[in-house]
Amino acid sequence: MQKNILVIYYTQTGQLEDIVKNIAKPFEDKKTEYKVTYYNIQLKKDFPFPWPGDVFFNTFPESYLQIPSEILPPPEEVLNTKFDLILFGYQVWYLTPSIPIISFLKSGFAEKIMKDVPVVTISGTRNMWMLSQEKLKVYLKNLNSKLVGNIALVDRHDNYTSVLTILRWLTTGKKEKSGMLPAAGISDEEIQGSVKYGRIIEQHFSSNFVGLQPELVKNGAVEIRPFLVRVEKVGNKIFTVWSNLIIRKKEKRPLLIKLFKVYLMAAIWIISPIVLIFHLLLAPLLWKKRKKQREYLQGINLK
Numbered sequence: 001m002q003k004n005i006l007v008i009y010y011t012q013t014g015q016l017e018d019i020v021k022n023i024a025k026p027f028e029d030k031k032t033e034y035k036v037t038y039y040n041i042q043l044k045k046d047f048p049f050p051w052p053g054d055v056f057f058n059t060f061p062e063s064y065l066q067i068p069s070e071i072l073p074p075p076e077e078v079l080n081t082k083f084d085l086i087l088f089g090y091q092v093w094y095l096t097p098s099i100p101i102i103s104f105l106k107s108g109f110a111e112k113i114m115k116d117v118p119v120v121t122i123s124g125t126r127n128m129w130m131l132s133q134e135k136l137k138v139y140l141k142n143l144n145s146k147l148v149g150n151i152a153l154v155d156r157h158d159n160y161t162s163v164l165t166i167l168r169w170l171t172t173g174k175k176e177k178s179g180m181l182p183a184a185g186i187s188d189e190e191i192q193g194s195v196k197y198g199r200i201i202e203q204h205f206s207s208n209f210v211g212l213q214p215e216l217v218k219n220g221a222v223e224i225r226p227f228l229v230r231v232e233k234v235g236n237k238i239f240t241v242w243s244n245l246i247i248r249k250k251e252k253r254p255l256l257i258k259l260f261k262v263y264l265m266a267a268i269w270i271i272s273p274i275v276l277i278f279h280l281l282l283a284p285l286l287w288k289k290r291k292k293q294r295e296y297l298q299g300i301n302l303k
């Protein structure tokens with residue numbers, strides 16, 4: 001009998017759509033065995049792309065605090081099919097799964113579609129997805145779906161270059177290389193190469209996905225950079241303070257958003273290099289702990 005695969009995603013630039021379509025290709029190629037359905041999450045009122053700078057920063061508190069917006073109902077076909085596997089594509093906004101993704105997960109539709117279904121999560125981000133994945137694991141557990149694999153595609157340039165190129169891309173729409181800066185986002189080579197992850201998933205269907213994640217990791221699906229995990233940990237603490245402050249002080253919001261923007265730029269360009277120096281100095285002492293952390297973050301279990 002034909003197996004039903006559902007691909008859930010949201011995308012602004014088209015990057016995540018490219019990724020999930022490449023990963024779904026090995027299933028599309030075996031039409032007698034699999035039927036692939038795509039569900040592109042749609043908000044009642046979508047976010048703009050390219051982003052006006054003030055809207056980009058103004059989205060921070062609701063993103064970080066996981067405050068949902070209203071989504072359009074998924075198509076009937078999606079709601080009424082029992083799927084055998086879900087490929088769940090998401091992007092990160094402010095160290096958290098994006099508002100459209102959170103809005104879907106918090107809608108009643110997610111449970112109806114995802115309950116008891118194996119899920120492979122697929123993220124397409126700048127490079128800081130690790131603690132968002134931990135947040136997503138909690139949602140999946142509460143929805144009673146079974147996380148069986150994770151693929152995290154990132155921009156492999158250094159952290160500073162990717163900040164510059166992604167800001168240029170998201171606020172002007174310009175992705176191509178210009179001047180000293182390379183093209184923004186995940187490389188085309190990597191996006192096209194992600195077909196191999198689809199093949200690996202397909203090969204693990206018959207064994208109920210046992211052994212899938214180690215095989216994905218062996219093939220480069222999840223790279224952990226310990227320095228970025230440290231930055232994310234610190235970032236989550238500070239974002240908690242800022243986001244709550246902005247939400248509480250409604251009347252001062254425009255001013256606080258402006259201050260947050262200045263703070264964020266200082267954190268990226270001044271504070272994070274200092275964190276990097278300490279991180280490197282502590283490397284010999286924390287080697288074992290970081291190795292354990294890497295193994296955990298490359299896996300699919302929830303602590």
Ligand SMILES: Cc1cc2nc3c(=O)[nH]c(=O)nc-3n(C[C@H](O)[C@H](O)[C@H](O)COP(=O)(O)O)c2cc1C
Binds near residue numbers: 010015017059124
């Ligand atoms: C408001 C906003 C905040 C973002 N914050 C992060 C972040 O914290 N970490 C990260 O790795 N990428 C971040 N990104 C990049 C996205 O994860 C994603 O790679 C990019 O927006 C392209 O996604 P899309 O075309 O699939 O929507 C952010 C993007 C936006 C629009």
